[in-house]
Amino acid sequence: MTTFVLFGGTGDLAKRKIIPALYSAFVNGRLDANFSFIGVAREALDDADFRQRVLASVSASIEGSSANGGGSTPATLQAFLALTSYCKIDAREAADFEPLKQRIDTSGANAALFYLATGPDLFIPVVQQLAAHELVGDNARVVLEKPLGRDAQSAREINAALRTYLKEKQIYRIDHYLGKEMVQNLLVLRFANSFLEPLWNRKWIQDVQISISEQVGVESRGDFYDHTGALRDMVQNHLLQLLSIVAMEPPVNANPDAIRDEKVKVLRGLHKFTPEEVSKHTVRGQYRAGAIDGKPVISYQAEPGVPAASRTETFVAIRAEIDNWRWAGVPFFLRTGKRMASRSAEITINFKPIPYSIFGTNQRNLRSNRLVISLQPEESVELFLKTKEPGEGIRLSDVALNLDFAEASTSRRVESYERLLLDAMHGDLTLFVRDDELGAAWDWIDPILSAWQGDSEGLKSYISGSWGPAAASYLLAQCGSAWGEEYVED
Incomplete structure (x- = not known):
């Protein structure tokens, strides 16, 4: 019982x-x-x-x-x-x-x-x-x-105090994104398909984009959110957990600690920013009044419980890099925001372009091959390949090999909180965050928080219903890339 x-x-x-x-x-x-x-x-x-x-x-x-x-x-x-x-x-x-x-x-x-x-x-x-x-x-x-703590020091103090009364195996630090079906499928996609592993490195991948966008504002959580912000609320946990699964090395088996051992190595390998690098590689923004689905919405500073002069960020974009052999030089772009144009959560793996095209240069400006893993609102995996358009001559186009999980299986879809509650009841720690994972994530976040606190001018504004500040697009443009919704074919 x-x-x-x-x-x-x-x-x-x-x-x-x-x-x-x-x-x-x-x-x-x-x-x-x-x-x-x-x-x-x-x-x-x-x-x-x-x-x-x-x-x-x-x-x-x-x-x-x-x-x-x-x-x-x-x-x-x-x-x-x-x-x-x-x-x-x-x-x-x-x-x-x-x-x-x-x-x-x-x-x-x-x-x-x-x-x-x-x-x-x-x-x-x-x-x-x-x-x-x-x-x-x-x-x-x-x-x-979440959030467990406000920075690395407070998180460690909480963990140390908890371990006075509990063993680590009794502590279940929940991140509901890890309970999503597609996140677990990401592990299977990576480690049960032989054709992906040879391509999963700096030689073949140009960049990785992990984006979680929300159309809602802070709703009734204004006071809580204003003391937290998007960096603590979303990046420190959800986005870094997804990044660690994308970038981890193959674990020795599927046991909880074997998987979490590899995740923590990724988090420890994240390049820690200097104050100068924070200004170059991060963007923070706050939504102002606009429209969502044709309906007017108020600005963040007009939300109940939010101070009129608040400088709390509701949008974050970061260019991160992992200092290890597999990923050295590959940018990982992280983005999250409230009051965005649509609700979505996607991981996009952009592969490098072919070194030379035998079909000439008179083609549409097609993107290179990419793998798009959608977590919400629908769960799917799409692999975009080049094919010939029907007709005379050779004209290339993008075609997606699409796996729609709603169509592929008639089994009941278990929501993330239900799965995690049941795992906790059964004593399965695989999808919960270990203390050293949490500490490594905060160690990477702390320099960003510190630099932002000393920068009163760095907060950008963006219109509700948009895709965030223009500076977030420039972050990718510097690397010759673009967010998925911004790519336009010629």
Whole structure:
């Protein structure tokens, strides 16, 4: 039997992601027969009040996504609610944890999973109290939401404090991008197909682009986001995790630590910027008023909870390089932003052009071969090759060999949070971030943060609904490249 305890149980993340994922796992028979769910927050609620919030969260998810709603019936929903209860806890009040201990002890659970969907400032107080109340024995696991810390020093302090009470194998640092089906397919694509490995190096690859764009603004998270920014919120975790999987060496096997050993080598190999290099190789921006899908949207500084003179970045573009034999000299372009032209997450591998064309120069300005791995909104892999257009003479065109995963398989698509919750319950650490990975990522991010703090003029603005500041395009143009949406054929 497993008891799932969700700290921050009334928060936005719980409502939008965690509770629907938990219900989806329940509906599809993936949870223990005697599973129980306890929500925890500071609000004064009883079990009935919390169940109403759970009902609203699940109902909204079912309405918005057929994936979570598949198999749901009024009976299954009521059965899930019957397993749900609530504890009011102030994380800094020791006495508040006693009712939680009593509830877990009387449940007969042989394992407990504590999910901390809170700010990082509460990680240590919560775990201290869980340990003081003897709730984190060998079978207990603790899931930590990002961002873990604000810089390398604070992240190491948090990790050191957590290891006072927990073993590393009990700590599950979650990055929901690693739970996406296509990210796991990236591992298979790289290490189960022989034709790619000989091409996966500086000799054949011109550049790599990893881009995550969002159309939404900061929504109700203005205060949190203004103390975080895009570099901490997206680059330090999501983008660097994707980069490490793209660039890692083949692990000795598929065991969690073998994979994470290779990922951390990539992160340690990232070239650390000097202050002068930060100004040349990074772009930061902040959205101003514009339009998304034809509807007007306000500027970042007009968002609720955001100071009117805020200098927090909502867009980041970086040219990174990895100092090792495989990737020396190959630029890795990272980009993320809010209020962008469309919602997407893509990895593009641009191969080098052929050394000489036997078909002459009187051809359209076609891009070189490229491999495009789409993570959202749809999952697909496209390999772009050159072919002859029908008709007289030889005129080249780009044709994509396309693998659409929605069409290729009828199996149920498991959302990232559901997969990661189940992995944590089963003790599988493969898709979670190890402490040395986290430290290496912050070590690379810190010089950028430091340089930006001393540069009051470097923040660019961009119109909502665009693809970000023009300086981000120039970053690639210097290398003779362009972001995918900017390439125009002659």
